[in-house]
Amino acid sequence: MEKVLTDFVKALRNSNVRVSPAETIDAVTVVNNVGYEDKELLKRTLSIVLPKTPDEKKKFEACFDDFFADEIKQQIPLDTNQLNDVGDIDSDLAKKLLEGSQGDLMLSIADAAEAAEIREIKYFTQRSVFTRRILEKMGVGKLEDELMQLGAAREDELPSELEQELRNQLANLRERVSDYVQQQFLLHGDVSGEQLREQVFKSMNMAQIDRSYLHEVHSLVRKMAKKLANLHSRRKKNYKKGRLDIRKTIRDNWVNQGILFNLSWSYKKVDRPKIYVICDVSGSVGAYARFMLMFLFSLTEVVSKLRAFVFSSNLGEVTNDFKDSQLDEAIEKALQKHGGGSTDYGQALTDFVSLCLDDIDKKTTVVILGDARNNFGPEKANLMKTINERAKQVFWLNPEGKYRWDTGDSVMKTYSAYCTKVFPCGNIDQLERVISTLLKTAI
Amino acid sequence: MTDGPKKIIDDISNGFAEHGYICSEQIATAVYLASQLEKPILIEGPPGVGKTELANTAALYFQKEMIRLQCYEGLDESKALYEWRYGKQLLYTQILKEQMQEVLEGAKGLKESLDRLMKFEDIFFSEDFLETRPLLEALTSKTGAVLLIDEVDKSDEEFEALLLEILSEFQISIPELGVRKAEVKPLVMLTSNNSREIGDALKRRCLHLYIPFPEAKLERQIIQARVPEISDALQIQLVNFVQGIRQLDLKKLPAISETIDWAKTVILLNSEELDAKLAEDTLNVLLKHQQDIEIVKKEIPSLVSLATETSDGKSIN
Numbered sequence: 098m099e100k101v102l103t104d105f106v107k108a109l110r111n112s113n114v115r116v117s118p119a120e121t122i123d124a125v126t127v128v129n130n131v132g133y134e135d136k137e138l139l140k141r142t143l144s145i146v147l148p149k150t151p152d153e154k155k156k157f158e159a160c161f162d163d164f165f166a167d168e169i170k171q172q173i174p175l176d177t178n179q180l181n182d183v184g185d186i187d188s189d190l191a192k193k194l195l196e197g198s199q200g201d202l203m204l205s206i207a208d209a210a211e212a213a214e215i216r217e218i219k220y221f222t223q224r225s226v227f228t229r230r231i232l233e234k235m236g237v238g239k240l241e242d243e244l245m246q247l248g249a250a251r252e253d254e255l256p257s258e259l260e261q262e263l264r265n266q267l268a269n270l271r272e273r274v275s276d277y278v279q280q281q282f283l284l285h286g287d288v289s290g291e292q293l294r295e296q297v298f299k300s301m302n303m304a305q306i307d308r309s310y311l312h313e314v315h316s317l318v319r320k321m322a323k324k325l326a327n328l329h330s331r332r333k334k335n336y337k338k339g340r341l342d343i344r345k346t347i348r349d350n351w352v353n354q355g356i357l358f359n360l361s362w363s364y365k366k367v368d369r370p371k372i373y374v375i376c377d378v379s380g381s382v383g384a385y386a387r388f389m390l391m392f393l394f395s396l397t398e399v400v401s402k403l404r405a406f407v408f409s410s411n412l413g414e415v416t417n418d419f420k421d422s423q424l425d426e427a428i429e430k431a432l433q434k435h436g437g438g439s440t441d442y443g444q445a446l447t448d449f450v451s452l453c454l455d456d457i458d459k460k461t462t463v464v465i466l467g468d469a470r471n472n473f474g475p476e477k478a479n480l481m482k483t484i485n486e487r488a489k490q491v492f493w494l495n496p497e498g499k500y501r502w503d504t505g506d507s508v509m510k511t512y513s514a515y516c517t518k519v520f521p522c523g524n525i526d527q528l529e530r531v532i533s534t535l536l537k538t539a540i
Numbered sequence: 541m542t543d544g545p546k547k548i549i550d551d552i553s554n555g556f557a558e559h560g561y562i563c564s565e566q567i568a569t570a571v572y573l574a575s576q577l578e579k580p581i582l583i584e585g586p587p588g589v590g591k592t593e594l595a596n597t598a599a600l601y602f603q604k605e606m607i608r609l610q611c612y613e614g615l616d617e618s619k620a621l622y623e624w625r626y627g628k629q630l631l632y633t634q635i636l637k638e639q640m641q642e643v644l645e646g647a648k649g650l651k652e653s654l655d656r657l658m659k660f661e662d663i664f665f666s667e668d669f670l671e672t673r674p675l676l677e678a679l680t681s682k683t684g685a686v687l688l689i690d691e692v693d694k695s696d697e698e699f700e701a702l703l704l705e706i707l708s709e710f711q712i713s714i715p716e717l718g719v720r721k722a723e724v725k726p727l728v729m730l731t732s733n734n735s736r737e738i739g740d741a742l743k744r745r746c747l748h749l750y751i752p753f754p755e756a757k758l759e760r761q762i763i764q765a766r767v768p769e770i771s772d773a774l775q776i777q778l779v780n781f782v783q784g785i786r787q788l789d790l791k792k793l794p795a796i797s798e799t800i801d802w803a804k805t806v807i808l809l810n811s812e813e814l815d816a817k818l819a820e821d822t823l824n825v826l827l828k829h830q831q832d833i834e835i836v837k838k839e840i841p842s843l844v845s846l847a848t849e850t851s852d853g854k855s856i857n
Contacts, residue, residue, distance in 0.1 A: 117744050127573055131545045138546060141569045149748040151584070323737070358630055 099125055101133075105164050106147070108283040112160045114153045120146060136165060163283055188243055190236040194266040202270070206277055209234035215281045224282055228275045235274075240267065299526045305384075314525070315391050315424060321529050322395035371460055372396075372403045373488075375449060377467030378432060379409030379440040385496040386436060389466045390428045392528060394419050404453070407431050409438035412448035440470055442508070443477035450480050457487045464492045464535065465516075469502070469509040476508050481515040490517040492535055498523060548572055552601070561590070561597040562761045570749040571598060580707045580728035582692075582743060585751035588795025591731040594751075595688035598727060605685040607726075609674040611695035617702060621712060623671045629664050665716040675706055676720065684724035692742075693732040700742050708745045754796060756783050762796055767803040777814040778803055780847035785826065785836055794826040802826050816844050 106121050123146045131142050140161050148157040193202060213230040240263070247260045298314055342363035350357050376393055378386040393405050397419045404416045415431050422430065457463070463484055485491050493516045495502065495509060502509040513519045520531045553568040563571075571594075574581045583591045599606035609620055617623075643660075647653040672680065678687035689703070706712055710722040730746065732738055754762065759779045763770065770778075782799045794802075802825045811818050819840050827833045836843075 115740075119744055123577065123579070123747075126577060130573075130576055135546065138549075138569070141566055142573060144566070145570045145573055145581075145747045145749055149582075149743045149746075151750050151752075154750055356630065356634070358627065360626065 102128060104284060105161075108164050108280075109147060109157060109160055111283060111286065112156050114148050114156050114160070116147055139165075160283065164280065188236055188239040190240045191243065191263060194240075194263065194270065202273075205235060206231065206274055210277065210281065215278065216285050218278070218282050218286050220286060221282070223286075224275070224278050227281075228271070228278045231274050231278065232271065235270075237267070237270075299529075300524055302523045314388065315395070317525065318388075318392050319395045319398070321525065322392070322398065322532075371456075371458075372462045372464065373406070373453070373457070374403065374464045374466065375406045375408065375412070375445070377409070377440065377442075377445075377465075378407045378436040380437055381440055381470045382468050382496060383437070385468075386432065387428060388525075389496070390431055391424065393466075394424055394427055396532075406449060406452075407435045408445040408448065409435055410441035410444050411435070412445040412452070414452065439472055440467075441474050442467070442469065442471045442512075443475040443480075446477050446480040446484075450483065454483065454487065457484065459487075459489050461488045462490050462492070462535065463488045464494065465512075466494045466496070468495055468497050468507065469493070469512055470506045471508050473506050476511050478511050478515065481512055485515040485517075491515065492517060492531075493519040494522045494528075494531055495519065496523050497521065545572065555601045556597050557765065559597045559600045560765050561593060562758065562765050563594070564754070564758060567594065567749065567751065570747060573747055574727060574729075575602075577747070578710075578725045580730060580746045581749050582730045582732065582738065582746035583749045583751060584732050584734055586753065586793065586795055587733055588797040589751045589753060590796055591751060592688065592690055595686055595729040595731075598729070599686035602684075602686065602727065604683060604727070605681060606688065607674050607678045607681070607685050608688045608690060610690045611692050611699070613694060613696060615695045615699055619673060620675050620699065620702070621673050622676045622714060623673065624665070624716075625669045625671050629669050632669075633664065662716065667717075670714075670717070676712055678726040678728075679706070679710060679712060679720060679722040681726065682723065685726040687726045687728045689728065689730045691733060692730045693735045693738060697739065700739050704741060704745065707742070753786055753793065756780065759783070759796060759799060763799060763803050766800045767807065769807055770803055771812065774806065774811070774813060775803065777847045778806065781814060781819065781843055782826065784839075784843045784846055788835060788839065790827070790832045790835060791829045792827070792832065798826050814844060814847060816840050819844055 102124055103121065106116050106124065109116055124143060127142050127146055128139070131138050133139060140158075143161065144154055144157055148154045193205065209231045210227075212234045213227060215227055215231070218224070218227055244260060244263060244267075247257065247263075295317055298310070298317055340363050342361045345361040345363070346357055346359070347355075349359055349361055353359075374393055374396070376386075376389050378390065382389070390407070397403050397405055397416065404414060405419055406412050406414050413435055415427070415435075418430050419427050481491075493509075493513060497507070499521050501507065509519070518534075520527070522528045522531050549565070549568045549572045552571050553563060553565065556563050556568070556571075570581055573579070583594065585591055595608075596606060643656060644653050647656055674687070678685045692700070692703075707728060710725050711719050713719045756779055759782070760775060763775050763779060767775075778799065782794055782802070786793050802822060805822050805825050806814075806818065809818070809822070820837060823833050823836060823840075827836060
């Protein structure tokens with residue numbers, strides 16, 4: 098019985114529920130306790146032991162229902178001796194079906210599946226292919242031919258009892274094989290298709306991702322933002338620990354004849370970083386803008402002291418919009434208010450400086466997301482210089498590949514002189530790497 | 541064991557109901573498994589669905605002492621585990637100074653004095669000077685206890701690491717005294733509001749129970765148990781109304797505790813039936829954000845008509 102459970106755990110892992118060996122052992126213990134008889138109880142029990150987040154619980158439920166689906170009703174086979182035209186049938190499969198030994202049949206399905214390399218099944222869409230392949234290996238083709246012949250040979254309209262029986266059994270067999278494939282798919286395949294999707298999205302140029310996938314990409318970006326925030330908030334906490342402040346302790350205890358009765362602890366001040374992100378949403382980066390904003394949105398969700406600005410020519414703050422509304426709404430709002438126009442970095446920098454130069458101090462990190470295509474307008478690089486001097490660091494993330502910088506109206510060179518660092522970031526993988534370095538130095 | 545697990549789970553469920561806690565089968569199963577496997581349960585769910593109350597009731601049901609540790613940012617060993625009573629230690633050394641003189645009287649040289657002192661045990665680092673905090677207390681309890689570690693997500697990550705030894709081995713190592721092992725393993729419940737993701741290491745050591753907002757039927761039972769003086773019709777209307785509100789997109793959805801408060805309020809106002817005016821007047825009991833109240837206000841007529849309609853339908857059936 099443990100085999101069933103470990104298979105189930107494997108299927109769970111395939112549907113992206115993380116299960117550790119220790120948890121599997123727990124599962125075995127509880128199942129020994131409650132038994133397999135009561136399926137509802139078993140489900141409830143396992144759902145407490147195996148999945149550990151609400152999201153995983155949902156996946157668990159679907160997987161459990163699939164995996165422990167009710168078995169097909171067994172049919173009582175016909176007594177073949179009573180049939181008079183058995184002699185016409187000589188394919189192996191037909192004999193097996195007529196003999197009706199369920200165990201044998203299961204075994205030959207498994208053998209055929211092995212021959213059809215069922216382990217290679219990866220995607221949802223392959224199920225019907227594998228079902229057909231297994232059936233072929235089992236010799237369904239020959240059986241079907243024979244059935245054709247039987248049909249052709251019959252004189253009256255009604256199919257003979259043998260033919261009827263074989264057709265029923267064949268339909269049954271198909272169902273069985275398809276169930277078997279489904280189960281194997283749960284075991285070996287990429288059940289939700291998530292792994293594949295994530296892989297593709299991560300390395301794909303952001304401008305090329307279709308808008309209909311926005312939702313999927315958002316969850317991916319959000320996952321990444323959360324991961325990054327988790328990783329880096331840990332570093333911050335370390336500074337908080339109190340240490341014995343010897344000087345203060347001695348000073349305070351002077352009155353107790355120098356006996357150190359009351360201890361004083363010193364706490365290091367927590368360095369609260371400020372991150373200002375300026376995002377270009379003008380026409381030239383139109384394709385990227387959505388993803389930039391999406392990322393910005395996710396970041397505001399996880400980093401508390403973050404202010405977000407967007408511009409095409411005039412710059413505006415969107416921090417509050419982002420905090421108050423849902424993703425889609427926030428992005429639409431930002432694009433509607435500021436998006437689509439022609440780019441003017443000079444104006445945007447002027448606005449930024451007049452809006453919040455006073456708030457920029459040595460703890461501030463300024464991040465600019467944009468392609469630095471300035472429509473040959475005034476660059477106002479001196480403003481970049483001012484910002485750079487006041488802030489701790491300035492990063493520039495350019496969605497265009499490096500080979501396109503400084504071509505046409507791009508003035509990357511001018512600005513990059515005043516940046517601590519510049520990065521190309523065209524896809525989510527790059528973005529993740531960049532932000533990780535950013536947080537490492539910003540926090 | 542003669543009783544099957546099913547029977548025990550039913551017993552738990554009934555026992556909890558006697559103490560006024562109506563629980564779903566899922567919750568009862570979790571409690572059963574926790575007591576069988578002697579593993580901690582991590583309870584998650586939106587605020588106000590009765591996570592803390594579950595621990596309280598479990599303590600009553602198992603007739604064990606309830607020990608509670610409220611987590612907050614900056615919670616550390618000295619507040620959660622144990623602490624040496626520094627003041628007492630210092631005071632005693634001062635008082636015993638003269639006694640020391642007597643002990644050391646006549647000793648020649650440093651070595652002899654030290655030898656004499658060594659004959660005494662570490663009196664200042666013994667149980668007498670140990671201030672036990674909730675975690676140690678739960679472990680040393682002779683009769684066993686229910687340990688509630690409340691809102692574990694509010695604590696720092698370091699604290700989580702500290703919990704690992706305690707929750708998997710049920711032991712604490714105190715450098716001066718050695719390892720303390722629990723004689724009777726306590727039933728441990730951790731609650732979390734998910735303000736931060738709990739680490740995998742901790743999750744792996746726990747059973748995991750997610751308590752969602754209750755379904756209408758369960759919520760009705762809970763209201764019946766908690767506010768017994770309420771009439772059937774009114775109770776059905778209230779629950780339907782709240783269930784309706786939960787469908788809306790709000791900042792904070794009303795939980796069971798809010799429904800209970802609301803039911804009590806309505807009783808206090810001597811109302812027999814839910815109408816739009818009553819709902820509007822008492823909405824602030826259910827909702828805690830002005831924005832939410834404004835959203836719901838617009839929906840009140842439809843919500844009320846829905847709530848009363850379905851309740852009428854029920855009474856006909």
